[in-house]
Amino acid sequence: MDIGATHPEPPAGGAPAILQGLNEPQQQAVLATEGPLLIIAGPGSGKTRVITHRIAYMVGECDVRPWQILAVTFTNKAAREMRERLDRLLLSRSQDVTMGTFHAVCARILRRHGERVGLDRNFTIYDQDDQIDALKSAMQLADVDVKRYPPRAVLSRISAAKSVLQDSQAMARAAYDSDDEYGAHWIDTCARVYRYYEEALSRQNALDFDDLLVRTTHLLERDAEVQAQYHQRYRYLLIDEFQDTNVAQYRLAQLLTGPHRNLCVVGDPDQSIYAWRNADIGNILSFQSDYPNATVVSLGQNYRSTKNILHAADSVISKNTERIDHQLFTDNPTGDAVTLHEAFSEEDEALWAVDEVSRLSRTGRFRNGDCAIMYRINAQSRAFEDQCMRQGIPYRLVGGVRFYHRKEIKDAVCYLRVVFNPDDEVSLQRVINQPPRGLGAKSVQQLTAYAARRGLTSRQAMREVAAARAEKLTCPIEVTARAARAMADLSVTLDRLTEASRELGVADLLDRALDMTGLAKHMNAQDDGDERWENILELRGLAEDYGPSGNDTPDGLGAFLERVSLVSDVDAYEQSEDSLTLITLHQAKGLEFPVVMMAGMEEGLLPHSRSMDTLAEVEEERRLCYVGMTRAKERLYLLRSFRRRYPSTGGVTLPSRFLEELPEDVLASPALDRPPGSRADSHGLNPSRSSRNADVGIGGSYGQARRASRTRLGDGAGTGGDATRGRLRGNIDERLTEWTSSRRAPAEPEPERVPLTVGEIVRHPTFGEGVVQDVEGSGDMEQVTVNFPGAGLKRLLASLARLERG
């Protein structure tokens, strides 16, 4: 608590320059270098600045060596940005500060010391697709019906267990101890699959994402020597985005923190948006009880957004019930009103948004690069991409269909993975008949069955086939002569490639692999081959940085594959200067833009239909909305479309409940000011609209309607609340009004809901059948706790959840 007394060597001669321009709490956070520290940092509070200044202060003023600092970030991108900022403060010395995600840090530790817990250095890292593949095989072995137990659901249960460091035995025990027979059976089944899955991954010398954390934790727990080594090495630990860490990560942080207890965590409960990935906000509470004497600093002043934007965001987030109230304030100007625009279709939404961006850049006040369009799901990006291409607006799509998930990339990478780790079953299965070489389902099945009987991996079995063939003996596996030859050939090819990997750089190895396996030829023969080949070339460009594997080269094939698994952010490479950013709300965390447009502010999209059954889910969606809004510095647009081709919205949409939570005095709704006639012309439901050419955005009635709204936008005056509400209620084209009102605003008051009772059986569209365990509140606030055998205990808002009495 008494910071001045604890930090080493208070600088002589007044305040250090590094504190210049920081407010009092920020200075406190920078100066508290020794001991545990918790920083609760609201959006735009200069958190990144505080962290980098803190590191710079430690190195510059406190005699801390850069390599003694470990900074854990949420994404690789965040690490890169932190390093760039730090570079400016520390110059070259920042290169010695270790930065990266938990997963990257763990991978490094395991490559180095994994052998101490029986892990081969050449382990493969399985991503989610690989996990599903491996899990399906495990379920087959465990004789579990994939129809009744969807692999995704099972995997997510297993992942939840790993996130709290529970192994299959512990999970089985938990199922056994459970007094709920129905749910216990489900968990027990998962635990059984889990055991097979564990064994399979261990045989294949593979780790999934969760394993990276779990295995590193085990390593540090069981090997005091290694743990002490890291305590020696890292004297200062820093975790950013602490609200998004899971239990395993927190445990890991504690293990890495030596007796010095120099653990600094930075987070914001209101920006916790990864609970679905088992992030546990309880970590913040745990930290406070584990380190009762921690210095706590709260950064509440916002330097990013205008008063209007902050007010709007605060008004939304304050609707969360499970929340520690956290006051935000800003000295920034009031700024422009928040703009609400309601389009008729997703194409119109995109047209309007891109038009608005180009209009803003014509005014000279903003550039394309100042603007970002944010959305809930990746599929929404398409309409915006189309519009950008039509209007010739340069854009940068972040994430999207992930580069490494494209089929051709995945195939090429899997070949390299098999070359690197011959026991990687998942990758081998994927490429064994890619390109088609006569090894169909039957042959592959025979191969795996033979391998299983003999206790071999498939790759070893293939070698036997090749050996038998070379000796002109009969094939040990019952397959056709053609299949036997194909197996033998592939086996020889892979062995040669493994051989070659010792002396070739990764790019050359890739070339040879593509050639020898026939993948290159196959791809070129395909219709969309050109595009695929482009992607392959991009991968090759990445591979050029990686040399031969050698014996202990740190930057060989292994490093390349690790990078491919852990770094998903390809677009970091083509950061062209002045282009519009298209990004999901999740990915936007930690970023800021002068102009932010949030698209698809509709029920079913935000909040997403798959995340609105429980109060906890809706509150996470609300936080997501809050994160998006607080990315905006100067202008915030909220976009919504009346119609959307998205199954969960059912064609006609309802406005997001979060729009209703906006304060009325910061809104401007430019569409209101349009002359009544212009709308139908400009936005009409004419289906041929999509075929028109690109000049429409400039001329035509649409442009006029937009110009009419511009005057209103400029003066920043808020539109009356009633009018705004009226728009939300569907004060629009008559055809639509009919549709929407028939769906949304019943003429008669809704019939009183008959409350559910404990013990009643209900049916839920996603979770299936369950038993009501508890009922609280009434009316719209009626909350029920239901035990679904397939999904566990869920707390649902009865008015929201689509429950049927069973």
Place this chain on the structure above:
DNA sequence: TTAGTAGCGTTTTTT
């Protein structure tokens, strides 16, 4: 037994 195709159902967020 394999390869190619037609039709099916399906769509969150990501280290």
Place this chain on the structure above:
DNA sequence: ACGCTACTAA
């Protein structure tokens, strides 16, 4: 507009 399954032709 996407991938997976089931079917058919070879």
